[in-house]
Amino acid sequence: MTVRPSLVRSIPFWILLVGSVATSAFGAWLAVNTLGTMSVALTAGTATPVDVYVGQVWAIVGGILIATGIVGLALALVLAGLRSFVPSTEVPATDVEIIEAMEWTADDEGPAAGHEQPVVDTAAAPQR
Template sequence: MTVRPSLVRSIPFWILLVGSLATAAVGAWLTVDKLAVMSVGLSAGTATPVDVYVGQVWAIIGGILLATGILGLALTLVTAVIRSFVPVTDVEIIEALDWSDDEDALENAPVAETTPVTETAPVVEVEPAPQR
């Protein structure tokens, strides 16, 4: 039995993987879509300034998202490779506790005797001092 946790059960690893895939997919879609709209508009001669100038900005943002997603996928791969180089330590197996002995010990345990209180101090009532 190993103490090394599997990457399959690592929530941050899956968040990195899924987030990177989603970011790369959105970036690729955004870049391809905006460049296609710009290309068709410019070649047909019907492109408006909004299509050209705003389309360029959206294409750049899509390229940044695509690059970020690819970088995240590379980090996911590096994390998996580094995790494979971590040495595995063996787990020391200890013997199981015998709970039946505890029940027998509680039944035969001596009970401490209490002495009853026979005399108590008298209660003295104090009247409050008059206000000046």
């Protein structure tokens, strides 16, 4: 039995990994889409100040999201590397002792048939 779950079964690790990939993908989509729209509008000469100035800000936000996702992926890689140095706390299956079930019959006098129960003398026991 493990004390800590392995990294493959760790929900926070997968949230970090999937969240980092999703953040990078959304940032790339945002930057490419915004820069493509700005490029088409500027080339055609129909760009408005909103297209140019607000588009630049959205492209920067996309770049920040890409960088954030890359940092998250690097953190997941470092975490996986550090986890490989932690010794396993699993108990090997060979250390488990297998105990066979006792066979009970109707003529048995109790759970310890053939074994005498110790008799405790209550008179000799110290009184409190």
